[in-house]
Amino acid sequence: MSPMPQTRGGKTAPASNLYTVILAIAFAVVLVTFAYVVYACKAQYGVFLGVP
Amino acid sequence: MSTLTKVLIVLLTVFSLFLCGIVVTYVANAENQRKRADTLQQQLQSAKQKQQAAMEGEAQQKQEAEALKADLGKQLADLTTLRTQLEGEIDRLKRDNSQKEQEARDASARATLATETSSKMTDQATAAQNEVKDLQANLTNIEKELQETTQALMERMAVLSDLEKRNRQITEEKQGLETQLNQVLQQYGRAPLRPPTVTAPRTTAQPMTQAPQTPTREISLNGRVTQVDMKSRLAAISIGSAGGVRRDMKFHVTRGDRFVCDIVISDVDADKAIGSLDLVQIDPQPGDSATTNL
Numbered sequence: 001m002s003p004m005p006q007t008r009g010g011k012t013a014p015a016s017n018l019y020t021v022i023l024a025i026a027f028a029v030v031l032v033t034f035a036y037v038v039y040a041c042k043a044q045y046g047v048f049l050g051v052p
Numbered sequence: 053m054s055t056l057t058k059v060l061i062v063l064l065t066v067f068s069l070f071l072c073g074i075v076v077t078y079v080a081n082a083e084n085q086r087k088r089a090d091t092l093q094q095q096l097q098s099a100k101q102k103q104q105a106a107m108e109g110e111a112q113q114k115q116e117a118e119a120l121k122a123d124l125g126k127q128l129a130d131l132t133t134l135r136t137q138l139e140g141e142i143d144r145l146k147r148d149n150s151q152k153e154q155e156a157r158d159a160s161a162r163a164t165l166a167t168e169t170s171s172k173m174t175d176q177a178t179a180a181q182n183e184v185k186d187l188q189a190n191l192t193n194i195e196k197e198l199q200e201t202t203q204a205l206m207e208r209m210a211v212l213s214d215l216e217k218r219n220r221q222i223t224e225e226k227q228g229l230e231t232q233l234n235q236v237l238q239q240y241g242r243a244p245l246r247p248p249t250v251t252a253p254r255t256t257a258q259p260m261t262q263a264p265q266t267p268t269r270e271i272s273l274n275g276r277v278t279q280v281d282m283k284s285r286l287a288a289i290s291i292g293s294a295g296g297v298r299r300d301m302k303f304h305v306t307r308g309d310r311f312v313c314d315i316v317i318s319d320v321d322a323d324k325a326i327g328s329l330d331l332v333q334i335d336p337q338p339g340d341s342a343t344t345n346l
Contacts, residue, residue, distance in 0.1 A: 019053065019061045026065035033072035040079045045086050052086055 193323050197294065272345040273297060277305060277315075278324065280336050285329045287315050289342045292323045303327070303342040312336045 038048050045052040275291035287305075291297055297320050305312040313336055315327040329336065 019058055022061055022065045026061075026068040029072045030068050033075050036076060037079055040082075044084045 190321055193321075197322050272343060273301075273303075274341065274343045275303070277336055277338055277340040277342055280338060282329075282335060285332075286326060287329055287336055288324055288326045289315065290324060292321045292325050294322050297325045301325075301327075301344060302330075303344055304346050305336050305340050305342050306346070307334075307337070307340045310334070312340055315342060 041048045273291060273296055275289040275295070275297075277287055278290050279288040281287070289297075289303060297317060299317055299320055301317045303315040303317065305315060310333075312334055313332040314330040316330055317325045317327040319326040
């Protein structure tokens with residue numbers, strides 16, 4: 001297996017959609033967690049960063 | 053895609069899920085520090101207000117305590133002064149009480165002495181009344197005797213008057229008889245012979261010769277014992293100066309054939325005499341016979 005992605009018909013094709021989905025889920029989870037943390041900070045202290 | 057990349061993707065995903073889970077759990081369970089800080093701030097303000105109020109109350113109570121202390125000090129001073137005055141009053145009352153008790157004892161002693169004096173004066177008054185009664189009885193007896201003596205004297209004066217009257221009559225008869233006798237004798241030339249007088253003629257003074265002394269006999273006086281006082285050893289008898297009793301006479305008291313005592317007369321009245329007892333053999337009683345000669 002080559003470390004570079006293989007191109008088919010001039011388009012870039014992922015090596016494996018499965019792992020792409022996994023990465024997307026991980027990213028989504030991290031993003032949702034970040035959003036929840038921001039919401040919680042705004043709700044409790046009014047600011048996200050800094051001293052209230 | 054290499055295997056290492058796949059493994060890393062899987063691990064990254066797993067760790068991301070794990071870490072996100074931990075973060076979500078922590079944030080969900082984390083305490084609201086702002087709310088807590090507000091609560092603590094409010095509690096701090098409340099505590100400060102309470103402290104201020106407590107300090108103000110303490111200051112006020114301290115002022116009140118000071119005022120109360122000053123008041124109590126003043127009251128204590130007043131009470132101390134009052135106590136001193138009351139102690140002085142108590143001492144004065146004690147002195148007055150002891151003085152009153154002494155006066156009461158003196159008054160009681162005076163009352164007792166007055167009672168005793170009154171009793172003695174009553175006894176003396178009773179004795180004086182009895183003596184007055186005795187003197188009145190004696191006076192009555194003396195008046196009675198005086199009346200009897202006066203009556204006897206009047207009778208004797210009447211008898212004497214009668215005798216003088218008879219004497220004059222006899223003298224007149226005698227003179228008449230002498231006159232008749234002289235007339236008869238003159239007829240016969242004789243003179244009458246004067247009868248010898250009864251009175252002896254006077255002679256010259258001669259030495260007095262001792263006349264033979266005729267034997268005399270003492271008169272026996274008899275009476276009765278009327279009163280006896282063994283305390284003072286005195287007795288009274290029923291005859292007095294009218295019966296011939298004189299001071300220092302000795303009467304022998306007998307009861308039947310028994311000798312009782314002697315009475316030496318010390319005071320004599322008209323109808324009674326009083327003397328002291330002597331040689332007492334048995335106690336004399338009223339009714340015992342008293343005589344000067346046994």
